[in-house]
Amino acid sequence: MTGYAEFVGSTRDAAETSASSPVSLGRVFTDPTVARLYERRPPYPEGVFAALARRLVVPRHVLDAGAGTGALARRMTSFAERIDAVEPSAEMLAEGKQLPGGSDPRIRWIEGRAEDSELDPPYGLIACGESLHWMDLAVVLPRFRAALAPGAYLAIVGNANVHGPYREEVWAVTDRYAAVAKHPETADAIAGVRASALFTIEGEERTDPMSFEQSVDEYIEFLHSTSVLTRAQLGDRVESFDAEVRAVFARRRINRLRYEVVGSVTWAVPR
Numbered sequence: 640m641t642g643y644a645e646f647v648g649s650t651r652d653a654a655e656t657s658a659s660s661p662v663s664l665g666r667v668f669t670d671p672t673v674a675r676l677y678e679r680r681p682p683y684p685e686g687v688f689a690a691l692a693r694r695l696v697v698p699r700h701v702l703d704a705g706a707g708t709g710a711l712a713r714r715m716t717s718f719a720e721r722i723d724a725v726e727p728s729a730e731m732l733a734e735g736k737q738l739p740g741g742s743d744p745r746i747r748w749i750e751g752r753a754e755d756s757e758l759d760p761p762y763g764l765i766a767c768g769e770s771l772h773w774m775d776l777a778v779v780l781p782r783f784r785a786a787l788a789p790g791a792y793l794a795i796v797g798n799a800n801v802h803g804p805y806r807e808e809v810w811a812v813t814d815r816y817a818a819v820a821k822h823p824e825t826a827d828a829i830a831g832v833r834a835s836a837l838f839t840i841e842g843e844e845r846t847d848p849m850s851f852e853q854s855v856d857e858y859i860e861f862l863h864s865t866s867v868l869t870r871a872q873l874g875d876r877v878e879s880f881d882a883e884v885r886a887v888f889a890r891r892r893i894n895r896l897r898y899e900v901v902g903s904v905t906w907a908v909p910r
Contacts, residue, residue: 760785858896
C-alpha cells in the first residue's frame with residue numbers, strides 16, 4: 640500500500656487528527672473499487688527487483704508484509720522460491736490473485752495483519768512495499784527481527800513520482816479535497832525503524848528514473864486509489880474534484896501524462 644503524499648506530492652503541514660490514524664485510513668483498502676484501481680499506480684522500476692534479488696539469502700523465502708495486490712510479490716517469483724504475501728484486506732488479495740502472476744504457486748496469499756498473522760520463518764528477506772507506515776512498529780519490528788534468517792535484511796521499498804510543471808496546480812486541488820491533512824508515510828516508518836533498538840538502517844539504493852505514461856482519466860483513477868482521495872471519501876464532491884483535476888491538464892493541453900518514477904530500497908539489519 641502507498642501513502643498519498645508520495646503520489647500527489649502534498650507538503651502541507653498540519654496537526655494530525657484521529658481520522659488520520661493508520662487504523663482509520665487503512666479501512667479504505669477494504670473497498671473493492673480501491674483495490675481495482677491499484678493497477679493505475681505506476682509499477683516499481685526493474686531496479687527495485689534487481690536490488691531485492693541481490694540481497695536475498697537462503698532460504699530463498701520472502702515475506703511481503705502489507706502486500707496489497709502483490710505489486711512486489713507477483714514479480715519476486717523470478718528469484719524467490721516462496722513468497723508469503725501477507726495483507727489484511729481480502730479485497731486486495733482477491734484482486735492480486737487475478738492480476739498477471741497472481742496465480743503463481745510460489746505465492747502464498749495470506750489474509751491478515753503482519754502484526755499477528757501466522758508466519759513461516761525463517762525468511763531470507765522481508766520486504767515492505769509502501770506499507771510499513773500502516774503497521775504498529777512496536778509489534779512488527781520484533782516479529783520481523785525474529786523471523787529473519789542469519790544475514791537477511793528488512794527492505795523498505797518506496798516509489799516516487801517526478802511530475803512536470805503542472806504538479807503544483809494538481810497538488811493545490813488534492814490538498815483541498817483530501818480527507819485528512821496529515822497521514823502516515825513511508826518516511827515516518829523509516830524514522831521509526833532508525834530510532835528502534837532492534838534494527839540499524841544500513842543505507843538506501845535508488846533506481847534510475849523509469850518513464851511512465853498514462854491518460855488523464857487513468858491518473859485521476861490513480862488518485863482515487865490513494866488513502867485520502869477515494870470516491871467513497873469524496874462522496875458528492877467526486878465530480879467536482881475530477882473536473883478540477885481535468886481542468887489543470889486542459890489548460891496546459893495535456894491529454895496524456897508522461898513522468899518519471901524512481902524506486903528506492905532502504906535496507907535495515909537486525910542489531
